[in-house]
Amino acid sequence: MELLAPAGGIEQLRAAVRFGADAVYLASDRFGMRARAANFALEDIPAAVEIAHAAGVKVHVTANILMEQGDLAALPDYFRALDAAGVDAFIIGDLGAAAIARRVAPRVALHVSTQASVANSEAARVWYSLGASRVVCAREMSLGDIARMREDMPADMEIEAFAHGAMCMAVSGRCLISSYLTGRSGNRGHCTQPCRWSYTLEEEKRPGEHFPIEEDGRGTFIMNAKDMNMLAHLDALRAAGVDSIKIEGRNKKAFYVASVVNAYRQVLDGAPAADFAPELEAVSHRPYGTGFFFGEAEQAPDYDGYEQQAMHVADVVSSDAGARTIVARCRNRFAEGDELEVLSPRVPVSCVVVRNLTWLPDPTESDPDPAPVPVPVANRSCGIYRFSVEVGAAIGAEAGAADDADAGAAVETATRTDDGAADAAVTCVGTDAAVYVGAAAEAEVEAGAAIRADASAATRTDDGAVAAGSLPAAGDFLRVRRFRRSARSGA
Template sequence: METKRNVELLAPAGNMECLQTALYFGADAVYLAGKSYGLRAFADNFTMEELAEAVGLAHGLGRRVYVTANAISRNDELEGLASYFAQLKKIKADAVIVSDPGVLLLAREAGLEVHLSTQASTSNTKSACFWHAQGVKRIVMAREISLAEIREIREQTPNTLEIEAFIHGAMCVAYSGRCLLSSVLTGRSGNKGACAQPCRWEYAISEAGYPGQYFPILEDEKGTYILNSKDLMMIEHIPEMVQAGIDSFKIEGRMKSAYYVGCVVNAYRRAIDAYLAAPEGYMVDPALVEELRESATRQFTTGFFFGNPHEEGQDIQKSLMDRQTVFCAKVLEGRDARGYIRVEQRNKFSLGERLSVLSPRMPFCDFAVEEIRSEDGEAQESAPHPQQVLWIPCPYDLHPGDMLRRRG
């Protein structure tokens, strides 16, 4: 069993590969959902058998699994929830994440540890104490409060209450994610896990005196996306987050790929460990900041942690960034006697290209692709076939789970 770290790094897992990746790259805990009751209906999510497998895998490494059940429920939607919670208790899930008081009662009746979702918008000491008195062990703070406010809440609440806050990922334009836009415009409710993200659409203005005429809101040729939030990135402010008394740093992204999870967890794991090992004079490694920027498609903000960002928090031009790295292959087996590694292709790569290594065990490094062979030993000029298993020579002692990528 691994020693518990002072600060928990909590990663998303939309499917089993993402869960395995998060654990491999150093997450202390993962949060995920079953096939119902969570708020990411379009993630793969987990059957009960898969949840049991996930819990067993995490517990074998000394890590934890939190199951989301944070949808707002009607009476008929509560049917079966007590039985579901009983099953989660049986497989030893570490906690459930809820936002509905009725769901909270059912979780407590099942004997489960309860974490309160950010959907509950907890933003003051009295609310935190109220929820703790209802049996909540941990509160995911509202995204709209500052680090100073979190520090004040921490100082004025019992030590038995844990505080969790987001450290990285997409931001919702609505208050703590409680939005009706998707439901009204598409019939897909964000509060039921089916958000169509209409806040990221392009809009125009219509004036009553000019029926049928629509006036675009333009900044440039791309248009203006007035509701589109930048993504959160706090890797440059880990000392402030630790000093505010936050127990768990949460990465958003249950709809994200395993490659995204690996990049982000790896960067934050390295940064958190470096700070905890030597807080005095700590400076974040610029390479880790660049790593996050290269895995992103949006601009970044520090959210509300240092006050209301106003227009600085919104990407009004939707300036999507081209990813600078492309996930090419996942390592299946380390080097054999010939010096070859066995990989599974994820995107095309070719002879002569340089692939960089993403691994929790070694610093960033790269090597040239000098040879590509199929499992049958046939030489190939490139690797164009999705998920083809291949052998390539590698100068490094890589491990299953490591990733190879190239600059786009």
């Protein structure tokens, strides 16, 4: 099955590509259902397509809001621009927008958004007759429903299904609550998620006296859906006839995208789901369920909030194998002596211990070459830090695989220059600078190409420790075990 990942911005796109997505879906700054995501300016989409295509990854662009009459005039030029950019598919839920797309950009595949609520083979056939090559099935469908639809659909029409991420309480996301309560329409990409709010009752004869809506004696968030997690059921999705599994999350950060894509990539490639289930607990999530695939979807009535087992603390910018040092961009606080876990594509999670932590100040006009500053704690958001490392053991159930030093196994890494520094271009939300960019492999890393290194670069010793000479590569993520829960009420 195709692994389709969200790309809410350029950092997320690079993470999805590097950690194993077969395709990404994104939006321009118009007509998409996630208006709060960073998204892409229309003029930036050709570069995004180039990054993805250089790594063999397809690009699907969403234009799936509820189209109003005033939107129609802009659609022809919009679709032509996306066609010229080389995108592979449009994800559209509106019949009028679909008709325009087929007329002005017939090269681009038409995928039918879940917003269209395709839940039966006759609906799929109608869309097929209009030129659609794929349907994103309604989220309310069970695996049995999908299998029966598959049997009666055109053989060359594909099925895409959400497999991971947030669930909407409304039918295929078509909800009026946000528009009614706040004036911001979820069907136009501006959902304020009122289904996650806590509600009380006010009785007509007792104004001002509020009563909780209770369930089993507890206060409840009655519309708060669990997040979906189908990692353990990929074979069942495949057996039902699903061609593409989709990860929800265009409002998520690059660390989330990398973690989830990596887990699903590994399991799709044959790793046991139990080995990577903990990776999905590490990232921020609501309680997990399996949506409607095995029956009625479950709610999370106790509280609205997220929890995570690990905190993303830094992005690796470069590393120097000879000096055993890492340069990283700080995302959350970490300190001298902390043990950090390293998330890399297609290899077991390992750990490093921070030593000789040093802040690298940005050059200024008055001080173009500032001296490094030793510090006990990295706490400047998006600041650049350097530290030497002690490399620890591989972590988790998958660590056993590290004992097998199979020289035939290819390991994902970044190209390194003659001095051993890994090359990458790293951008930061809120800044325009791309700092500490190496030259030798910049074009390849910028393009998102998956660069293979000899397996000996990450040979592991018999006890599972990373051997000398192997360090985290540019584009890897560093995290620390730090449980966190955010909730407005309840547990």
